[in-house]
Amino acid sequence: MVAEIIGIGSELLLGQIANTNAQFLSQQLSFLGIDVYWHIAVGDNRNRILEALKSASKRSDIIITTGGLGPTMDDISKETVAEFLGMGLEIHEPSLKRIEQYFKSTGRIMTENNKKQAMFPKEAKVLQNDVGTAPGAIIEKDNKTYIVLPGPPAEMQHMFINYVLPHLADKSDKKIFSRVLHVFGIGESTIENRIKDLLLRQGNPTIAPLASYGEVKLRITAKASSQQEAEKLIKPIQSEIEKRFGSDIYGYDDDTLEKVAVNMLRDRNLKLALAESCTGGHLSDLITNIPGASDVLLESCITYSNEAKIKRLGVAADTIKTYGAVSWQTAKQMAEGIRRSSGADIGAAVTGIAGPGGGTQKKPVGLVYMAISGLNGTETKEFRLSGSRLGIKHRSSLHLLNWLRLYLINNY
Amino acid sequence: MVAEIIGIGSELLLGQIANTNAQFLSQQLSFLGIDVYWHIAVGDNRNRILEALKSASKRSDIIITTGGLGPTMDDISKETVAEFLGMGLEIHEPSLKRIEQYFKSTGRIMTENNKKQAMFPKEAKVLQNDVGTAPGAIIEKDNKTYIVLPGPPAEMQHMFINYVLPHLADKSDKKIFSRVLHVFGIGESTIENRIKDLLLRQGNPTIAPLASYGEVKLRITAKASSQQEAEKLIKPIQSEIEKRFGSDIYGYDDDTLEKVAVNMLRDRNLKLALAESCTGGHLSDLITNIPGASDVLLESCITYSNEAKIKRLGVAADTIKTYGAVSWQTAKQMAEGIRRSSGADIGAAVTGIAGPGGGTQKKPVGLVYMAISGLNGTETKEFRLSGSRLGIKHRSSLHLLNWLRLYLINNY
Numbered sequence: 001m002v003a004e005i006i007g008i009g010s011e012l013l014l015g016q017i018a019n020t021n022a023q024f025l026s027q028q029l030s031f032l033g034i035d036v037y038w039h040i041a042v043g044d045n046r047n048r049i050l051e052a053l054k055s056a057s058k059r060s061d062i063i064i065t066t067g068g069l070g071p072t073m074d075d076i077s078k079e080t081v082a083e084f085l086g087m088g089l090e091i092h093e094p095s096l097k098r099i100e101q102y103f104k105s106t107g108r109i110m111t112e113n114n115k116k117q118a119m120f121p122k123e124a125k126v127l128q129n130d131v132g133t134a135p136g137a138i139i140e141k142d143n144k145t146y147i148v149l150p151g152p153p154a155e156m157q158h159m160f161i162n163y164v165l166p167h168l169a170d171k172s173d174k175k176i177f178s179r180v181l182h183v184f185g186i187g188e189s190t191i192e193n194r195i196k197d198l199l200l201r202q203g204n205p206t207i208a209p210l211a212s213y214g215e216v217k218l219r220i221t222a223k224a225s226s227q228q229e230a231e232k233l234i235k236p237i238q239s240e241i242e243k244r245f246g247s248d249i250y251g252y253d254d255d256t257l258e259k260v261a262v263n264m265l266r267d268r269n270l271k272l273a274l275a276e277s278c279t280g281g282h283l284s285d286l287i288t289n290i291p292g293a294s295d296v297l298l299e300s301c302i303t304y305s306n307e308a309k310i311k312r313l314g315v316a317a318d319t320i321k322t323y324g325a326v327s328w329q330t331a332k333q334m335a336e337g338i339r340r341s342s343g344a345d346i347g348a349a350v351t352g353i354a355g356p357g358g359g360t361q362k363k364p365v366g367l368v369y370m371a372i373s374g375l376n377g378t379e380t381k382e383f384r385l386s387g388s389r390l391g392i393k394h395r396s397s398l399h400l401l402n403w404l405r406l407y408l409i410n411n412y
Numbered sequence: 413m414v415a416e417i418i419g420i421g422s423e424l425l426l427g428q429i430a431n432t433n434a435q436f437l438s439q440q441l442s443f444l445g446i447d448v449y450w451h452i453a454v455g456d457n458r459n460r461i462l463e464a465l466k467s468a469s470k471r472s473d474i475i476i477t478t479g480g481l482g483p484t485m486d487d488i489s490k491e492t493v494a495e496f497l498g499m500g501l502e503i504h505e506p507s508l509k510r511i512e513q514y515f516k517s518t519g520r521i522m523t524e525n526n527k528k529q530a531m532f533p534k535e536a537k538v539l540q541n542d543v544g545t546a547p548g549a550i551i552e553k554d555n556k557t558y559i560v561l562p563g564p565p566a567e568m569q570h571m572f573i574n575y576v577l578p579h580l581a582d583k584s585d586k587k588i589f590s591r592v593l594h595v596f597g598i599g600e601s602t603i604e605n606r607i608k609d610l611l612l613r614q615g616n617p618t619i620a621p622l623a624s625y626g627e628v629k630l631r632i633t634a635k636a637s638s639q640q641e642a643e644k645l646i647k648p649i650q651s652e653i654e655k656r657f658g659s660d661i662y663g664y665d666d667d668t669l670e671k672v673a674v675n676m677l678r679d680r681n682l683k684l685a686l687a688e689s690c691t692g693g694h695l696s697d698l699i700t701n702i703p704g705a706s707d708v709l710l711e712s713c714i715t716y717s718n719e720a721k722i723k724r725l726g727v728a729a730d731t732i733k734t735y736g737a738v739s740w741q742t743a744k745q746m747a748e749g750i751r752r753s754s755g756a757d758i759g760a761a762v763t764g765i766a767g768p769g770g771g772t773q774k775k776p777v778g779l780v781y782m783a784i785s786g787l788n789g790t791e792t793k794e795f796r797l798s799g800s801r802l803g804i805k806h807r808s809s810l811h812l813l814n815w816l817r818l819y820l821i822n823n824y
Contacts, residue, residue, distance in 0.1 A: 013448045015438030016622070018430045022453070026427030036425045037460060039453035041434070048449060055467070189483040189523045199485070209484065210423055212564065219428075274714075280700025281693035284714045288692025289802055291768055299720035301713055302686075302696045308711035308754065312724075342720065356703055366517075384519050387543050390701055391566065 001172060003034050004060035006052050007041040008077045009067040009151055021066040021149075021156055028160060033174040033223055034062065044068055049080040057084075057144055062168070067151030069134035071113045078120070078137070078148055085141050087121035095126055095135045102133050127163040131155050138167060145171075174223045177230035179238055181218040182251045184402045191216050194244055198237065205233050207241075214395055215257075250405055257401040258286040264408045265296040265346075272404075273342035274300035275313055275334040277325065278352035278368060283397040298342050303334070313337030313349075326351050328369045328380040335371035336378055346407075347373040350400050352383070354392045368396045372407050379407070413446050413584060416472035418464050419453040420489045421479040421563055433478040433561075433568055440572060444580055445588045445635065446474065456480055461492040469496075469556055474580070479563030481546035483525045490532070490549070490560055497553050499533035507538055507547045514545055539575040543567050550579060557583075586635055589642035591650055593630040594663045596814045603628050606656055610649065617645050619653075626807055627669075662817055669813035670698040676820045677708035677758075684816075685754035686712035687725055687746040689737065690764035690780060695809040710754050715746070725749030725761075738763050740781045740792040747783035748790055758819075759785040762812050764795075766804045780808045784819050791819070 005022045012019055022039045029036050038060065042048040049068075056063045068077030082089055096118035103110035117134050120126050127136035132155040139146040147164055149156045183191060188211040192199065195218075199207055205222035220237050224230035242249060251260045265272055274297070276283055284300040287293050301312045306325055309315040315333040323329040331349050339347025352368030359365035366385040371378055381403060385395045417434045424431055434451045441448050450472065454460040461480075468475045480489030494501055508530035515522035529546050532538050539548035544567040551558040559576055561568045581587070595603060600623040604611065607630075611619055617634035632649050636642035654661060663672045677684055686709070688695050696712040699705050713724045718737055721727040726749040727742055735741040743761050751759025764780030771777035778797040783790055793815060797807045 007451070012435075012451065013438055014442050015435045015440075015448075018432045018435040019451065020430045023424075023427045023430040026425055028427070030426050036427075037455060037457070039419070039424065039431065039451070041451035043449060045449075187520055187523075189525050190521065192484045192525070193523055208422065208486075210428065211482070276693075279697075280705065280709075281688075281696025281712060281714070282700070284693025285691075285697040285805075288694070288714075288716070288766075288805070291801060293692065294716050297692075297714075298717045299713065299715050299724065300693055301711065301724075302693070302700075302709075303711050304700070304706050305710045311753075312711065312713075341723075354700075364517075384517060386514065386518050388566065388570075389703060391543065393697075393700070 001034050001062065002060045003029050003036050003062035003064060004038045004040065004056040005036060006049075006056060006063065006065045007039070007067055008044060008049060008065055009041075010043040010074075012041045012067075013043050020153055021151070024153065024157055025064060025066070025160065028165065029168075030176050032165075032168055032172045033176045034168065034172055044074045044076055046076060046080055049077065050084055053081065053084045061143070062145045062147065064147040064149060066149045066156055069117065069136070069148065069150045071111070071117055071133070073113075081139070081146055081148055082121050085121070085139060085146065087123055087139070089119040090122055091115070092118050092120045092126050092135070095120070095128070098128060098135070099133050127159050129155055129159060130162070131158050136163070138164065174225055175230075176221055176223055177227060177234070178219055178221045179234050180253050181220070181238065181241055181245075181249050182255055183216045183218060183245055183248050184214060184250050184257065184398065186216065186245070186248055188216050191218070191245075195241060198240065205237055207237065213391075214398055247406060247409060250402060257398055257405065259290050261401050261404050261408075262287060262290045262293055262296055264405060266292070268408065268412045270296065270345040270408075270412060271298050271343075272296050272346050272348065273298045273338045273344035275338040275347065275349040276300060276302045277304060277309070277334070277350060278354045279350050279393050279396050279400075280304065280354070282393045283350065283400060286397055286401070298344050301338055309334060313341065324363065326353055326363055326367060326369060328371070328382060331369035331371040332373075332378050332380050335373040339373045345374065346404075348400060348404055349373075350396055352385075352392070352396060354389045354396075356389060366392055368392070368399075370396075370400050370403065372404060374407070374411055376411055413474065414472045415441050415446050415448050415474035415476060416450045416452065416468040417448060418461075418468060418475065418477045419451070419479055420456060420461060420477055421453075422455040422486075424453045424479075425455050432565055433563070436565065436569055437476060437478070437572065440577065441580075443588050443590060444577075445584050445586050446580065456486045456488055458488060458492050461489065462496055465493065465496045473555070474557045474559065476559040476561065478561045478568055481529065481548070481560070481562045483523070483529055483545070485525075487528075493551070493558055493560055494533045497533070497551060497558065499535055499551070501531040502534055503527070504530050504532045504538050504547070507532070507540070510540060510547070511545050539571050541567055541571060542574070543570050548575070550576065586637060587642075588633055588635055589639060589646070590631050590633045591646050592665050593632070593650065593653055593657075593661050594667055595628045595630060595657055595660050596626060596662050596669065596810070598628065598657075598660055600628050603630070607653060610652065617649055619649065625803070626810055659818065659821060662814060669810055669817065671702050673813050673816050673820075674699060674702045674705055674708055676817060678704070680820065680824045682708065682757040682820075682824065683710050683755075684708050684758050684760065685710045685750045685756035687750040687759065687761040688712060688714045689716060689721070689746070689762060690766045691762050691805050691808050691812075692716065692766070694805045695762065695812060698809055698813070710756050713750055721746060725753065736775065738765055738775055738779060738781060740783070740794060743781035743783040744785075744790050744792050747785040751785045757786065758816075760812060760816055761785075762808055764804070764808060766801045766808075768801055778804055780804070780811075782808075782812050782815065784816060786819070786823055788823055
């Protein structure tokens with residue numbers, strides 16, 4: 001079964017908002033095992049809405065519109081769907097009562113044009129709106145299902161979950177289950193080469209790689225009639241991928257590197273302290289986004305100036321003079337300094353050139369040194385990263401988190 | 413002139429990501445006075461990409477695709493556009509060299525499938541990718557313009573701004589010019605009330621408020637044939653708004669609070685140091701996103717633990733014991749401590765409860781204290797903010813930046 005989502009509203013086409021309704025509905029439909037092949041967005045324009053409905057009804061079984069159910073003149077989604085289906089509109093009494101009640105309870109005055117929101121084809125199953133005034137509708141015609149939903153995400157989501165989902169679940173027997181494997185530090189094309197055989201013979205489940213910032217998510221998706229059956233299908237593929245990538249897989253489903261790092265430190269009862277230079281607080285920001293980060297992070301020193309590196313962390317002035325602030329020698333002393341002065345179990349440091357200025361031929365933008373200091377001494381690493389200033393800050397932070405994770409596996 | 417945006421990628425149809433590329437491009441095109449009537453999203457599927465191109469080429473002058481330019485087998489956007497236009501692909505040598513160089517400079521291994529990214533129709537104007545490997549292209553055929561862009565937003569935006577915008581600006585005769593006024597710390601509805609008369613009689617230019625995180629952007633947009641003519645239309649409205657909001661307007665166009673703060677510090681030749689607790693590095697991260705932040709920021713101490721507040725900043729143990737780590741007394745000593753120990757002209761501090769845990773009836777989640785210490789002593793402020801953990805971190809950081817800006821105006 002194939003669904004198509006038509007977002008209606010000029011605010012989409014002016015770029016005032018992103019079409020997050022299409023994203024939400026696609027997710028929900030995919031859980032139901034209903035394929036979505038097309039997203040469309042058009043303005044509040046009769047001809048284009050009709051054109052979109054015409055194409056959609058040719059190629060899809062379920063056509064969902066969002067938006068254009070408001071009380072004003074330019075809201076014409078329902079009227080146009082009814083016109084397309086050759087149906088008239090009449091007052092739906094229960095909806096009118098609900099709208100009147102809604103205005104009464106919020107102390108606002110109901111205007112004549114709000115009545116428009118209670119008009120529906122008599123063939124429609126009207127969907128009540130528990131968080132706003134515009135009801136939605138499900139209309140079945142010629143083996144196609146037309147679903148008309150309001151545009152405000154909170155109203156649309158509430159209506160979909162409560163009134164549309166049960167209706168669609170009856171139609172679909174196979175559901176979709178996914179497991180996401182997070183791989184860090186290997187390029188997308190290398191990953192694909194290493195699982196080419198699996199990709200070539202995929203069927204059910206499917207395997208989809210998605211790359212961003214040095215990370216590749218491998219999504220294994222199975223169509224099955226139950227969670228248990230899906231697990232059975234996913235398990236062997238997952239095990240095979242785990243065998244091939246080992247500890248380069250850092251997590252599952254909604255894991256992030258910062259979440260995994262915080263959890264690993266907590267599990268080992270270890271305290272962390274950070275010394276950041278080129279990342280300028282971004283690494284600490286990521287870590288402290290995780291609730292309970294205070295269990296494991298004692299403090300961070302963002303030693304942007306050389307003086308701060310010397311005074312806060314005890315980096316030797318000579319080291320900076322001889323090797324530069326961007327060097328493995330400085331990174332090493334930063335990590336050791338923050339560990340010593342904070343009393344943390346592990347000190348981690350990063351120093352580099354985030355750009356756009358400050359690069360030289362010998363030390364170009366993107367050159368980053370990191371160090372981790374712990375029970376068994378201090379290790380350092382050199383990275384050559386690319387991208388914008390923000391990109392380099394972010395990539396540096398992720399590389400340090402990933403290294404910290406591997407360091408904990410090997411040393412604690 | 414009418415443009416149509418075709419997002420390509422199964423991740424869109426599975427709802428893994430929202431189509432923010434369509435939003436960005438729509439905004440940019442609307443500034444150019446180019447109408448967008450259709451957004452389409454399809455998967456990495458040859459037949460559906462062809463179908464989308466066919467409809468788009470019938471009704472639109474400019475067809476922009478995003479996504480599907482990666483090195484892997486399922487990336488077929490460029491190939492399918494070329495097929496649709498009846499063009500072949502050949503190696504574009506400058507692109508191949510750039511890709512080889514990219515892999516060399518990042519120390520990663522280039523695989524055979526990366527070569528695919530350098531294949532283009534010989535008719536194409538190839539657009540270089542300054543932040544990734546996939547080049548884009550502009551192809552003109554039969555009075556239609558086909559623009560093929562990569563999917564990752566950072567790459568797409570950079571390429572559009574630098575290489576597509578100048579190309580399209582030449583095509584449009586009536587252009588749209590905007591001036592954005594950034595107001596911080598006043599609610600959207602209050603702002604709307606204070607300029608209701610201007611909003612009611614707007615025509616050309618238009619005035620559009622857009623709210624996010626305690627900030628309201630007022631965009632004044634004029635349609636005109638030249639920058640000069642647009643300035644003439646925009647100027648009187650802008651002056652009127654400036655008169656009404658005074659120093660609550662912190663900046664213009666692409667200004668951000670952190671950019672304005674860094675510039676003001678640099679202009680006054682002042683050095684800043686920060687002590688962050690609940691913001692966990694987010695404030696420093698924002699400031700160090702600005703190129704040249706190192707001119708003004710000496711260092712930050714993210715003193716997450718009480719011990720760090722005492723040891724790094726000299727906060728009195730008694731103060732924390734008596735008033736708590738989240739108190740104006742602690743904030744004051746943090747700001748004074750970071751100023752003294754760093755040698756900065758200005759020390760700023762923030763301590764609060766970001767949640768979701770850690771709140772009490774007396775000190776709920778969202779309670780935040782800030783302090784700024786400078787030449788004329790130390791001032792403190794209390795804020796009661798709402799939102800998620802990340803929202804409170806972000807709002808706190810913006811409030812501190814805005815206060816710092818006003819503090820500099822009043823004291824330096």
